[in-house]
Amino acid sequence: MEMFSLSFKEMRFFKVRYLLISFILFFIAALVFIINGLANGLSMDNASSFKTMDAEAFFISSDAELRLDRSNIEIGKTQIESSSAKIQPAAIQMASLKGDDNQKLDVTFLAINPGSYLEPIAIEGEALNGNNSMVVDSSLKNEGLKIGDVLEDERTGAIFKVSGFAEHQTYSHTPVVFISLDFWSGLTNGKVSFLALQEKDQLIQDKITKAADGIWAEKEKVISGIPGYEAEQNSLFMMLSFLIVIAVFVLAAFFYIMTIQKKGQMGILKAIGAKTGFLIKSTLAQVLMLTVISIGAAIGFTWLAGLLLPPNIPFVFDIVQIIKYAAILCMVSLFGSLISSINIIKADPIQAMGRVE
Amino acid sequence: MGNFPLVLNQINKSFNDGDKSIKILKDLSFSVKKGELAAVIGPSGSGKSTFLSIAGALLTPDDGNIFINGKDVSGLSDFQKADVRLHSIGYIFQTSNLVPYLKVEEQLGLVLKMANHNTEEKSDHVRILLISVGMEHRSSHYPHQLSGGEKQRVAIARAFANDPDIILADEPTASLDSNRSAAITGLISRIVKKKNKAGIIVTHDEGVLPFCDRIYAMQDGQLLEQTTKRGTNNESVQ
Structure with missing residues (x-):
């Protein structure tokens, strides 16, 4: 608990710094979720009759290339x-x-x-x-x-x-x-x-x-065989993947710079008896708090965006998928802060001696 | 040895400077008694800080032994040394080195919490410590709201928070004017005596010396006790 309290006090004091990071996280997460909502919306708009259909598999001609409209049994x-x-x-x-x-x-x-x-x-x-x-x-x-x-x-x-x-x-x-x-x-x-x-x-x-004559194909295969479906989903999925890669680098860079700044601070804490493990846990606790709050806000924002978007922009808020992406983003930021933990390990308590603030 | 919380025995330490190895400490032996404040003086680069880092379980000597409360700490792991620092040593740094985002009372609270002290006793303990350094009225201020002397008072209270047997001060008056410098050193000396701790002050500041029971000079990697008349100095303090 103490590590949460220490990192909370730090965020309370450096409000602007942590607000900035939270906003970056919030906007990246919101963008990921909104693109996901648009991809779902587009997929619903494209193929909803088969997505909602109470069937698990389809028997189609083997030469139809999974396109139902070309199949003939x-x-x-x-x-x-x-x-x-x-x-x-x-x-x-x-x-x-x-x-x-x-x-x-x-x-x-x-x-x-x-x-x-x-x-x-x-x-x-x-x-x-x-x-x-x-x-x-x-x-x-x-x-x-x-x-x-x-x-x-x-x-x-x-x-x-x-x-x-x-x-x-x-x-x-x-x-x-x-x-x-x-x-x-x-x-x-x-x-x-x-x-x-x-x-x-x-x-x-x-x-x-x-x-x-024919083959059995599962529902997902048949849906991706619908003309235009794959193309739409893949282009949105590519954006999503890029966003997550960007998030990895932006967050890793941010947390890295932040821990570099705190290196002297960490040295002092070590000199007065703080253990490296405690300092790493405290940093991770901080990142976890930031991430959970920002991503939570982004989920709320996405839900609201779904309600406010005009009906001609198809949008589907799928909480299961959003939680999946939220977990990925959470791991991305924890990973970013773990990389910067090297700085905490390297922080030298001797530097606290004769150090000028 | 019970009366000597800190004993250094035949310490050697050298550093590499380019391709040369410079011997900073040579067969240094030293000890402080409970209730005694020792000053260590010497020109910069003479090894004062190295001595203090080794005495404070921050730096491992090349050979020799350090006994803290009778226990040899020279072979301990980093983790164990952090524990020794937390429980047995209180540091006062050149600049106060307070944690910028913690209020005065939280600075002390953190040290106590890291040592797993009971939460109920804690707030009383923090209050008494802050009263003893005259900072109780500032207990919910942040370090940036305090003057240099006030910060150093908080740092002194923090050093004593875990009731360590050894107090190490590294140029505690370097960033203060002479009036404040005397007040701060007087404070350290008073608490060391009252709580019966072993204190070491590494300093450049001549004004510090009248408050100290013994004065050592760092010379050729060894500490030599200066033979000044202590009695007269003590009177001038009062």
């Missing part, structure tokens, strides 16, 4: 139904819908069996019925879409009617429109893009692999 309906209720077929297709006023909407059709676990819960309106109804992403409300509106698919000429809205349903940054697979099959010769599996199950997976 040849499998009989009876074979699917006989295997397990956890296996669900689906078709995916980019499409363009035309409204009464010739307004065009770029969407992604996701044709599924109504009532299956692939169907999202409609937060407004009704669930799918077998016919030409559709449940659409709630972002289409901003385009003026209402329940009961009728739209035409430009390619097939089929007419669809909005029956409900669901939240977080996007694919490749386009709103997803859920339609009935039976109805869609009638328009497209029964094409199935992929099979979804609710929970991984080796037995079922082997059975499907024998019955049809």
Whole structure:
């Protein structure tokens, strides 16, 4: 406890110096967290329908390069139904819908069996019925879409009617429109893009692999196969990594200079009987206090930023990931101060003799 | 040996200066009695500070033994020596060398806490110490708010905080004018006598000498006692 008290008194006295460091830490941490929030937001904006989907693995064509929209599975309906209720077929297709006023909407059709676990819960309106109804992403409300509106698919000429809205349903940054697979099959010769599996199950997976041509891919793989997804995430991740590297150097340099300044001080403390271990622990305790306070404030700031950002900037505050990055930053600053502990070890108590302040 | 908290026996110490080795201390033997204040004088570079560093368990001699309270400390590890310094030695430095971010009472508190003293007794003990150096009214001030003499008073109180048997003062009056210098040395002398400690003052300052019981001069790596009449000097103090 004494080491906390000593370092607290030091910070109390050198307020400006420690405030400066806290602010640097705070801003670096806040930037890391905000970029993380933006990356999550972008990822949600891109692929939310698959991120929120209650499925763990997907069966897709081996030549589709993990892209669901390029995949095509040849499998009989009876074979699917006989295997397990956890296996669900689906078709995916980019499409363009035309409204009464010739307004065009770029969407992604996701044709599924109504009532299956692939169907999202409609937060407004009704669930799918077998016919030409559709449940659409709630972002289409901003385009003026209402329940009961009728739209035409430009390619097939089929007419669809909005029956409900669901939240977080996007694919490749386009709103997803859920339609009935039976109805869609009638328009497209029964094409199935992929099979979804609710929970991984080796037995079922082997059975499907024998019955049809294709490979199993896990959800994360499929999501990173969505056009544009990897590119977006990687560029943000690169920024994050650079920020953390910058943090390592900035903090290490700061703590290094700080302990150099304190070297004489440490010599005196050693001369009057302080042990090196106590002085190192005291310095680490100080860095820990600074880090926890600054990072805590940065987490609060990020949360607030998430609330205040305009809705057209997608932002998702993911506390689990933020805590992960907070732990990394915490270790980075402790590492920085450990490097400078060499100065504490080297501080010579003899220098306190005849030293002029 | 019980009456001699500090005994140095046949100490040798040399330093390397370029390719030459300079012998600073040669077969130096020295001891101080309880209740006695010894002054060590000599020109700069004569080895006074080296002597004090060795006596204070800061520096290890090339050979010879240092007995602190009868215990040989010349072979101890750094960790053990820090413990000896904490419990048995009180330092008073040339400049007060107070910790800049601690209030006067905390300066003393830190030393006590490092020695694991009971917290309840502590605040009383700190207060009594500060009264004895006349600094009680400044107990919640920071060092930068104090004058040079006041800082040195706090440093004296800090040196006595752990009730060490040996007090080492390295030019304690170097940054003070002659009036303050006399007051500070008088204070050290008084507390050393009252608490029955063994004190050593290394100094340039002639004004310090009247307060000391013995005077040693550093000469050719050895300490030689000066034979001055002590009695007359003691009277002039009063």
